Amino acid sequence: MVDTTPEKVENVSPAEVPEADLYHAHSFWTKYVFCQDAKVIAIQYSGTAVVIGMVGLVLSWLMRLQLGFPETFSFISPDSYLQFVTMHGMIMVIYLLTALFLGGFGNYLIPLMVGARDMVFPYVNMLSYWVYLLAVLILVASFFVPGGPTGAGWTLYPPQAILSGTPGGSGLGIILMLVSLAFFIIGFTMGGLNYVVTILQARTRGMTLMRMPLTIWGIFTATVLALLAFPALFVSAIMMTLDSVLGTSFFMPAIVEFGEQLSYGGGSPILFQHLFWFFGHPEVYIVALPAFGIVSDLLSIHARRHIFGYRMMVWAIVAIGALSFVVWAHHMYVSGMNPWFGFFFATTTLIIAVPTAIKVYNWTLTLWRGDIHLTIPMLFAIAFIITFVNGGITGLFLGNVIVDVPLSDTMFVVAHFHMVMGIAPILVVFGAIYHWFPLMTGRMLNDAMGRFHFWVTFIGAYLIYFPMHYLGFVGVPRRYWSMEDTSFIPDSAADLNAFITVAALIVGFAQLVFIYNILVSVFKGKPSERNPWKATSLEWQTETVPPGHGNFSKELPVVYRWAYSFSVPGTVDDYVPQNVHPNDVKLVSPEGK
Amino acid sequence: MWVAIIVALVAIGSLIFHLYTPWWSTEIASNWGGMDTTIDITFWITGVAYILILLFCAYCIYRWHSGSGNSSSESNHKAEYNPENKKLEVWLTAITALGVIGLLAPGLIVWDDYVTVPEDAVQVEVMGKQWEWGYRYPGADGKLGKSDATLINDDNPFGLHLDDPNGQDDIIVEDGYGMHLQLGQPVHLLLRSVDVLHNFYVPQFRAKMDMVPGMVTYYWLTPTRTGTFDVICVELCGTSHYSMRGGVEVVEKEAYQTWLSEQETFAEMRAALNKKSSETSRMAMNSQFKDKVTQR
Numbered sequence: 051m052v053d054t055t056p057e058k059v060e061n062v063s064p065a066e067v068p069e070a071d072l073y074h075a076h077s078f079w080t081k082y083v084f085c086q087d088a089k090v091i092a093i094q095y096s097g098t099a100v101v102i103g104m105v106g107l108v109l110s111w112l113m114r115l116q117l118g119f120p121e122t123f124s125f126i127s128p129d130s131y132l133q134f135v136t137m138h139g140m141i142m143v144i145y146l147l148t149a150l151f152l153g154g155f156g157n158y159l160i161p162l163m164v165g166a167r168d169m170v171f172p173y174v175n176m177l178s179y180w181v182y183l184l185a186v187l188i189l190v191a192s193f194f195v196p197g198g199p200t201g202a203g204w205t206l207y208p209p210q211a212i213l214s215g216t217p218g219g220s221g222l223g224i225i226l227m228l229v230s231l232a233f234f235i236i237g238f239t240m241g242g243l244n245y246v247v248t249i250l251q252a253r254t255r256g257m258t259l260m261r262m263p264l265t266i267w268g269i270f271t272a273t274v275l276a277l278l279a280f281p282a283l284f285v286s287a288i289m290m291t292l293d294s295v296l297g298t299s300f301f302m303p304a305i306v307e308f309g310e311q312l313s314y315g316g317g318s319p320i321l322f323q324h325l326f327w328f329f330g331h332p333e334v335y336i337v338a339l340p341a342f343g344i345v346s347d348l349l350s351i352h353a354r355r356h357i358f359g360y361r362m363m364v365w366a367i368v369a370i371g372a373l374s375f376v377v378w379a380h381h382m383y384v385s386g387m388n389p390w391f392g393f394f395f396a397t398t399t400l401i402i403a404v405p406t407a408i409k410v411y412n413w414t415l416t417l418w419r420g421d422i423h424l425t426i427p428m429l430f431a432i433a434f435i436i437t438f439v440n441g442g443i444t445g446l447f448l449g450n451v452i453v454d455v456p457l458s459d460t461m462f463v464v465a466h467f468h469m470v471m472g473i474a475p476i477l478v479v480f481g482a483i484y485h486w487f488p489l490m491t492g493r494m495l496n497d498a499m500g501r502f503h504f505w506v507t508f509i510g511a512y513l514i515y516f517p518m519h520y521l522g523f524v525g526v527p528r529r530y531w532s533m534e535d536t537s538f539i540p541d542s543a544a545d546l547n548a549f550i551t552v553a554a555l556i557v558g559f560a561q562l563v564f565i566y567n568i569l570v571s572v573f574k575g576k577p578s579e580r581n582p583w584k585a586t587s588l589e590w591q592t593e594t595v596p597p598g599h600g601n602f603s604k605e606l607p608v609v610y611r612w613a614y615s616f617s618v619p620g621t622v623d624d625y626v627p628q629n630v631h632p633n634d635v636k637l638v639s640p641e642g643k
Numbered sequence: 644m645w646v647a648i649i650v651a652l653v654a655i656g657s658l659i660f661h662l663y664t665p666w667w668s669t670e671i672a673s674n675w676g677g678m679d680t681t682i683d684i685t686f687w688i689t690g691v692a693y694i695l696i697l698l699f700c701a702y703c704i705y706r707w708h709s710g711s712g713n714s715s716s717e718s719n720h721k722a723e724y725n726p727e728n729k730k731l732e733v734w735l736t737a738i739t740a741l742g743v744i745g746l747l748a749p750g751l752i753v754w755d756d757y758v759t760v761p762e763d764a765v766q767v768e769v770m771g772k773q774w775e776w777g778y779r780y781p782g783a784d785g786k787l788g789k790s791d792a793t794l795i796n797d798d799n800p801f802g803l804h805l806d807d808p809n810g811q812d813d814i815i816v817e818d819g820y821g822m823h824l825q826l827g828q829p830v831h832l833l834l835r836s837v838d839v840l841h842n843f844y845v846p847q848f849r850a851k852m853d854m855v856p857g858m859v860t861y862y863w864l865t866p867t868r869t870g871t872f873d874v875i876c877v878e879l880c881g882t883s884h885y886s887m888r889g890g891v892e893v894v895e896k897e898a899y900q901t902w903l904s905e906q907e908t909f910a911e912m913r914a915a916l917n918k919k920s921s922e923t924s925r926m927a928m929n930s931q932f933k934d935k936v937t938q939r
Contacts (some may be wrong), residue, residue, distance in 0.1 A: 128882050128883060128884075128885060129882050132879070132882070132884075201882075202879070203879045207839075207840055207878075207879070209838065209839045209840075209856060210838075210839035210840065210879065210880055210881050213838065213839060213881070215773045215774075215838070215839065215880070215881030215882060215883075216839075216881040216882065217882060219881075303792070303855075303856045303857025303858075304791075304792040304793050304856070304857060305792070305837065305838055305839075305856055306772070306792055306795045306802075306837040306838060307773070307838050308773065308838075309795075309796075309797065311793065311795070315793075316857075317857070318857065319840060319855055319856065319857070320855060320858075353707075353722065354709075354718065354721075354722045355722035355723070355724070356724065356726045358726070358727075358728075359726070359727050359728070359732055360726060360727070361727070362727075362732055384842065384851050384852050384853055385853045385855070386834075386852060386853045386854070386855040386858060386860035389754075389757070389758040390758065392754050392758070393751055393754065393755075396747065396750065396751060396754070397747060397751075400743045400746060400747045401743070403739065403743050404736060404739050404740055404743060407692075407735075407739040408732070408735065408736060408739070410696060411732075411735050412732075414696060414699050414700050414703065415731075417700060417703035417704065417707065418703050418707075418723075419707060419722060419723035420703070420707050420722045420723075421707065421709050421718050421719075421720055421721060421722040422703070422704055422707050422708040422709060423708070423709055423718075424646055424704070424708055429646065432646070432650065432700060432704070435696075435700060436650065436653060436697060436700070439692075439693055439696050439697070440657075440693065443689040443690075443692065443693055446685060446689055446743075446746055447682065447685050447689075450681065450685065450746055450747060450750040451750060451751070451754045452677070452678055452681055452750045452751070452753040452754040452757060453678065453681050453682055453685055453750060455675075455678060455757065455849065455850060455851050456668070456675075456678050456682075456846075456849040456850075456851065458851060458877075459842060459844075459851070459877035459878060460877070509649075512653065516657060516660070517660065517664075517666070520664050520666035520667065521666060523666060523667050523668050524666050524667065524668070524669065524846075525668075525669060525844075525846030527844075527875055527876075527877045528877075529879045529884060529885075530884070530885040531884075531885045532885050532886075533885075534885070534886065534888075536873055536875070537872075537873050538669045538846050538847065538872075538873055540665065540666070542665055542666070543666060546666065614726070616722060616724075617721045617722035617723070617724050618724055619724050624718065624721060624722070
C-alpha cells in the first residue's frame with residue numbers, strides 16, 4: 051500500500067519543473083482584491099463567510115430569545131420569527147459552511163497539500179469568489195425590501211413559499227432568495243471545477259491518490275457531490291421563480307387561498323421536495339466530508355500517530371459520498387409521497403451508518419497508543435468525535451422510518467441536525483483555524499483565549515442541544531413562534547427553553563472572543579515556528595511561511611510517502627515529511643539493536 | 644487528565660440525564676405503541692455504542708496523553724506504529740452491521756403495519772387550510788363523496804361534487820375542535836389541504852403525515868383511550884402556523900353514535916342554505932316592492 055518503510059524506498063528521480071508560468075500580481079488591486087492566488091481567494095471566501103455567519107448567529111440569538119422568553123420581546127412578531135428561522139438556516143448551511151469548507155479551506159489547502167502552484171484555472175477561481183459575494187449581497191438585500199426576507203423555512207417548500215400567507219412570499223423576499231441561490235451555485239460551480247481538476251491533474255510527482263492527506267480526499271469527494279447535487283437546487287430555484295413571477299405551475303396544484311381560487315393548477319409540491327432533497331441530503335455530506343477529512347489529519351498530527359486504517363478511511367469517504375445520493379427521501383417520510391418508498395430509503399439510510407461508524411472507530415483507534423498532545427486543534431477534534439457520534443446516533447432514530455413518524459418536525463430534528471451538521475463541523479472549522487493559522491499568518495493564536503473559546507463552545511453547545519432532543523420526545527414542534535396553551539407540554543419545558551437560550555447567548559459571545567483572538571493575533575500574535583505542529587504534509591514544507599504566490603520554490607516538491615509517517619519505528623524524529631528523500635531520513639543507528 | 648475526565652463525564656452525565664429526564668413522550672392514546680418500542684430499542688443499541696465510544700476516547704486520552712495539557716509540545720513516549728488491522732476492522736464492520744439490522748428490522752415491521760390500512764377502518768377526512776382544521780365523516784353509507792378543490796366556495800367549503808349521491812349524507816364539521824373518534828375503532832384518516840402543506844398531528848396518537856394540496860394522503864390509527872387531545876399543525880404553513888390548533892375527542896361507541904346522529908348532513912346543510920338564500924331573495928324582492936310603493 052502506501053509507502054511506509056522509509057529505508058527501502060526506490061529512488062524517485064527529481065521532477066523537472068520549470069519556473070511556474072503564473073500571472074504574478076503587480077498592483078495592490080490585483081494582489082489583494084481581484085487576486086487570482088487561491089490563498090487570497092480562500093481568505094476572501096472565509097472572511098465573507100464569517101461575516102455573513104455572524105448575521106446568522108445574531109438571528110439565532112433572536113430566535114432563542116423568543117423561544118426562551120416568549121411574550122417578552124414585542125419586536126419579534128410571528129412573521130419576523132419565521133424570517134429569522136429561514137435566514138439563519140440558509141445562511142449557516144449554504145453561505146457559511148459550504149462556502150467556508152470548499153471556498154475557504156478548499157482553496158487554501160488543495161494546491162498546497164497536493165503540491166501545486168495554484169488552482170488550474172486561477173481566473174475562473176477569482177470569478178467564483180466575486181459571484182459568491184454577489185450572491186451574499188443579494189441575500190442581504192432581501193432584508194431591506196418591503197415585506198422583508200422570505201420566512202418559508204430554509205427548505206422553501208411550495209406552495210407556501212410563494213403565497214401571501216408566508217412572510218416575503220408575495221413580495222421580493224422569496225425572489226431574491228431564489229436568485230441569490232442561483233448565483234451562489236454558479237459561483238460554486240466555477241470554484242468546484244477548479245478543485246476537482248486541480249486534485250486530479252495538478253498533483254506533484256509522487257503524490258498518488260492513495261498518498262493524499264484525508265483532508266484532500268474529503269474536500270475532493272464533497273466537491274464532486276456538490277457539482278452533482280447543486281444543479282437540482284438550481285433548476286428548482288428557476289422553476290419556483292417562474293411559478294412566482296410568470297404564474298407557471300411546476301410546483302403549484304389548484305389552490306384556494308383564504309377562500310379565493312388561484313389560477314394555478316396541475317403542479318406538484320412533492321416534486322419540489324424531491325428536487326430539493328436530492329440536493330439537500332448530499333449537502334449534509336458536502337459539509338461533513340471536508341470536516342471528516344480535516345479532523346482525521348488533526349487527530350493524526352496531534353496524536354503523533356498515523357491515521358488508523360487509511361485505506362478504509364478513503365473508501366468510507368467515497369462510499370458515504372455515493373450512498374448520499376440514494377437516501378434523499380428520508381427527509382420526506384411523512385411528506386405524503388408513496389409510503390412504500392419508506393422501506394427503500396430507510397434501508398439505504400441505515401446502511402450509511404456502516405461506513406460512517408468505521409470512520410468513527412478509526413478516529414478513536416488513532417488515539418489508541420498514540421502520543422496525544424492536547425493542543426487546541428486536538429481538543430476541537432476530540433469534541434468533534436463526541437458531538438458527531440451523538441448527532442450520528444440521533445440520525446439512526448430519524449433515518450429509521452417508523453421512528454421518524456413521531457419525531458419529525460419536532461425539536462428532536464432541530465437538535466439532531468444542529469449537533470451533526472452544525473456543531474460538529476464547526477468544531478472542526480475552529481480546530482482547523484487554530485491548526486493552520488500559523489501557516490496563513492506566521493503567528494500563533496493566543497492559547498489562553500483559545501482554551502476559553504474551546505471549553506465554552508463545546509460544553510455550551512452540548513448543553514444546548516443534548517436536552518433539546520427530549521423536548522422533541524414530548525412533542526414540542528419546531529418553527530413555532532409560541533407554544534401558547536398546549537396541554538401535553540409540561541411547564542418545565544419552558545424552563546428548559548429559557549436555560550437553552552441562556553446557554554446559546556453565552557456560547558454566542560464566546561465566538562466574539564475567538565474573533566478578537568484572530569484580529570489581535572494576526573498583528574501581534576507570537577511568531578510561530580516554521581512547522582509548529584511537526585506535520586508531514588506538503589503545505590508546511592514551503593520555502594516561506596506564509597507561502598508566497600506559486601506556493602513552492604523553483605522546484606515543486608517530490609513526494610515519497612503518505613502523509614501519516616508519524617512515530618515510524620527506526621527513525622529519530624517522530625515524523626517524516628512527505629517530501630523528505632528516503633536517503634535523508636534520520637535513522638536510529640543500527641548499533642542500538 | 645482533565646480532558647479525559649470531562650469526556651467521561653459527558654458520557655455519564657448524558658446517561659444520568661436520560662434516566663432521570665422529566666421530559667419524555669406523552670402517554671400514548673393509540674395503537675402505535677410499536678413506535679415507542681422501536682424508539683426504546685434504538686436507545687438501547689445506540690446508547691451502548693455512544694457510551695462505549697466516549698469511554699474508550701476518555702481512556703485513550705488518560706492513558707496516552709503527553710505533557711500537562713498546557714505545555715503540549717513535549718513528548719514523554721512514542722506512539723505505536725501499526726497502520727492497519729484487517730481483522731479488527733472486519734469485526735467492527737460486522738458488529739455495526741448487526742446493530743443496524745437490529746434497528747432496521749423492527750422498524751420496518753412496524754412501518755409495514757403503518758402503511759397497511761385494516762379492512763374494517765372507517766374513513767374520516769381531515770381538511771387543512773390556513774390556519775384551521777375541518778373534518779368530514781362519510782355518513783350512513785360509509786362512503787365519502789367525491790370532492791375537488793376547484794369547487795370550493797363559501798357554501799361548499801370542502802368542494803364536494805353536488806351531484807355525487809355518496810356525498811349527500813356526508814357530515815361536515817367546520818369546528819376545528821369538533822373532531823370525534825370512537826374508542827377502539829380503527830380509523831383511516833384521509834388528509835387534504837386546499838392551500839399549502841399542513842400536517843395533522845396529535846402527539847398522543849404518535850402518527851403523522853403531511854397534507855398536500857392537489858392530493859390525498861393518509862394514515863390510520865386506533866384510539867386506545869378516551870379523552871380530549873390537542874391537534875397541532877407540524878408542517879410550516881405560514882405566519883400563523885403556531886396557532887393552527889384543534890382538538891379531538893375520543894369517546895365510547897354509544898356517545899360517538901349519539902354525537903354522529905346529531906350532526907347535519909351535507910344535503911341538509913345545502914337545503915338550509917337554499918332556504919336561507921331564497922328567503923333573502925324574497926326579502927329583497929319585498930323591499931324592492933316597498934321601494935316602488937314609496938316611490939309612488
